[in-house]
Amino acid sequence: MYVPHTEKDKEEMLKAIGASSFEELVKQVPSRFLWPKFDLPQESLDESQAAARLSELSKKNCRPLSFLGAGAYERYSPAAVKAITSRTEFLTAYTPYQPEASQGTLQTIYEFQSTVCALYGMDCANASMYDGASSFAEAVRATVRVTGRKKIVYAAGVHPQYMDTLRTYFAHSPEYAYVKVPMKDGVMDKAALPALLEGAACLAVQTPNFLGLIEDLDGVADAARKAGALLVAAADPVSLGVLKTPGEYGADFAVGEGQSLGLPLAYGGPYLGLFSCKKEHVRQMPGRICGMTKDKDGKRGFVLTLQAREQHIRRDKAASNICSNEALCALAATVYTALLGPEGMRELAEANMGAAAHAAERLSAIKGCSLKFKGPFFNEFVLSVPGSAAAMREKALGQGVDIGLPLAPLYPELGETLLVCATEARTEADIARLEKAVKEAI
Amino acid sequence: MPKAEEVKYTKTHEWLHLAGNEGTVGLSEHAQKEMGDIVFVELPKPGRKLEKDKPCAVVESVKSAFDIYSPLNGEVVAVNEAVSGDPALINQSPLEGGWLFKVKADNPAEAGALMDFAAYGDFLKQNAH
Numbered sequence: 001m002y003v004p005h006t007e008k009d010k011e012e013m014l015k016a017i018g019a020s021s022f023e024e025l026v027k028q029v030p031s032r033f034l035w036p037k038f039d040l041p042q043e044s045l046d047e048s049q050a051a052a053r054l055s056e057l058s059k060k061n062c063r064p065l066s067f068l069g070a071g072a073y074e075r076y077s078p079a080a081v082k083a084i085t086s087r088t089e090f091l092t093a094y095t096p097y098q099p100e101a102s103q104g105t106l107q108t109i110y111e112f113q114s115t116v117c118a119l120y121g122m123d124c125a126n127a128s129m130y131d132g133a134s135s136f137a138e139a140v141r142a143t144v145r146v147t148g149r150k151k152i153v154y155a156a157g158v159h160p161q162y163m164d165t166l167r168t169y170f171a172h173s174p175e176y177a178y179v180k181v182p183m184k185d186g187v188m189d190k191a192a193l194p195a196l197l198e199g200a201a202c203l204a205v206q207t208p209n210f211l212g213l214i215e216d217l218d219g220v221a222d223a224a225r226k227a228g229a230l231l232v233a234a235a236d237p238v239s240l241g242v243l244k245t246p247g248e249y250g251a252d253f254a255v256g257e258g259q260s261l262g263l264p265l266a267y268g269g270p271y272l273g274l275f276s277c278k279k280e281h282v283r284q285m286p287g288r289i290c291g292m293t294k295d296k297d298g299k300r301g302f303v304l305t306l307q308a309r310e311q312h313i314r315r316d317k318a319a320s321n322i323c324s325n326e327a328l329c330a331l332a333a334t335v336y337t338a339l340l341g342p343e344g345m346r347e348l349a350e351a352n353m354g355a356a357a358h359a360a361e362r363l364s365a366i367k368g369c370s371l372k373f374k375g376p377f378f379n380e381f382v383l384s385v386p387g388s389a390a391a392m393r394e395k396a397l398g399q400g401v402d403i404g405l406p407l408a409p410l411y412p413e414l415g416e417t418l419l420v421c422a423t424e425a426r427t428e429a430d431i432a433r434l435e436k437a438v439k440e441a442i
Numbered sequence: 443m444p445k446a447e448e449v450k451y452t453k454t455h456e457w458l459h460l461a462g463n464e465g466t467v468g469l470s471e472h473a474q475k476e477m478g479d480i481v482f483v484e485l486p487k488p489g490r491k492l493e494k495d496k497p498c499a500v501v502e503s504v505k506s507a508f509d510i511y512s513p514l515n516g517e518v519v520a521v522n523e524a525v526s527g528d529p530a531l532i533n534q535s536p537l538e539g540g541w542l543f544k545v546k547a548d549n550p551a552e553a554g555a556l557m558d559f560a561a562y563g564d565f566l567k568q569n570a571h
Contacts, residue, residue: 148487283482283484283502308482308502308506308507309507313506313507314507317497317500317507317509
């Protein structure tokens with residue numbers, strides 16, 4: 001590894017920090033991460049031998065027929081998405097600080113923001129965040145800034161990892177209080193809201209919730225407003241092809257995971273944070289915002305705007321320490337949604353509901369299995385199973401089918417259950433294989 | 443409304459006009475000129491306790507964003523809603539239509555330590571580059 005610092009440089013830097021050695025500086029990092037040991041072949045290989053060895057190793061990668069969802073969704077992405085995002089003008093371009101050199105990239109960001117606004121029914125959107133979880137956490141932080149309150153009320157159906165991310169953001173601020181709205185029949189118990197919302201910065205909800213169920217959010221924004229709190233809504237953008245938008249039920253901030261818009265799962269990323277809000281909160285928005293304007297000749301042009309929120313100007317008082325975006329992923333999502341169009345988004349949502357409903361019908365007919373909840377769901381559902389869900393999953397993986405996520409580690413109160421997802425990418429034959437795999441795994 | 447010669451000034455370019463124990467706070471003529479066109483103002487909520495020399499409001503211009511520091515310890519009793527809707531008022535008349543907020547001073551004598559018009563003029567001259 002090439003490090004451009006001399007020993008003297010390092011000594012000076014350590015002295016300035018007040019650490020006696022590099023080891024002391026990084027002592028809180030467990031040594032297994034600090035000095036990882038890789039099991040590399042002892043003999044040196046030439047390029048063709050190395051390629052053959054890696055190809056052999058890659059066969060160990062397991063690509064089962066997957067019915068996992070839980071915030072990440074397998075979709076068919078039209079070939080045009082990759083063809084457009086692979087163009088070198090997009091693929092190699094970096095953050096477009098200079099509008100005179102970056103009109104194409106800036107315009108795609110503007111189109112992306114317009115798409116997010118249209119999907120979520122909101123006034124303003126930013127150029128994207130890291131992922132749905134960081135969007136969610138940033139939205140909650142914004143409500144803390146707006147209200148000056150430090151109590152965060154959240155529905156039990158919010159993605160547990162979104163809450164983990166939020167808690168990480170506030171890890172050094174013990175004054176924040178988290179209050180969970182209990183679940184009733186798999187959805188938020190709305191009757192509990194008035195008592196819990198008193199003095200809250202926000203109510204944070206997710207629909208479809210982590211268990212796949214659609215939350216009834218009518219009147220929820222009013223309940224929040226009555227208590228002086230704001231409403232943060234997380235929603236899978238694909239579900240909005242058929243469901244009410246956060247704008248329609250009065251959300252102040254609406255966020256989501258943009259991976260769902262045709263991005264590959266790719267073993268965990270990169271993902272895409274969607275972030276939108278009402279116009280009155282636009283200065284509390286984190287990250288980049290692209291705006292449309294006119295140049296001195298009156299011609300349409302695009303520029304980064306409202307940058308006084310950002311840390312290169314506002315320093316420690318910036319709305320967020322994020323001042324970049326997931327430009328290529330945002331472009332992919334923009335191309336994907338543009339190819340589908342509003343009608344296509346509705347059909348896509350319906351196809352997801354159809355696939356999941358079909359899978360639910362087949363699986364709940366298996367002896368010992370049943371649907372845990374009666375409420376309407378989108379593209380995933382909770383299945384009660386006889387015996388250990390984790391053991392069943394392990395067994396079915398042996399047959400090349402991933403039958404779903406065992407929920408016991410996250411929601412022990414649900415007993416032995418699996419969260420099963422079927423998107424439009426799952427065919428009738430796939431669902432028949434799932435049924436067989438579940439039967440054999442019992 | 444006060445004249446520039448009648449108000450007190452801070453080193454961070456706020457002006458303070460004291461009437462009894464109630465002070466009106468705004469941005470100096472010099473500051474508004476330096477900032478350029480002001481496009482957004484974030485004012486403290488009435489009832490908020492202010493600490494002397496601590497940031498309590500934000501003014502954003504086309505160039506940058508600036509913190510406004512409270513010239514006194516006290517409590518916000520009123521804010522100028524008109525500048526929230528039309529921030530350009532600060533550029534047009536920083537001492538009149540462009541006032542920012544009123545503060546009920548805990549100890550009006552604190553204003554004695556602020557600069558008068560002449561001292562502020564000297565201060566600007568010293569700090570001119």
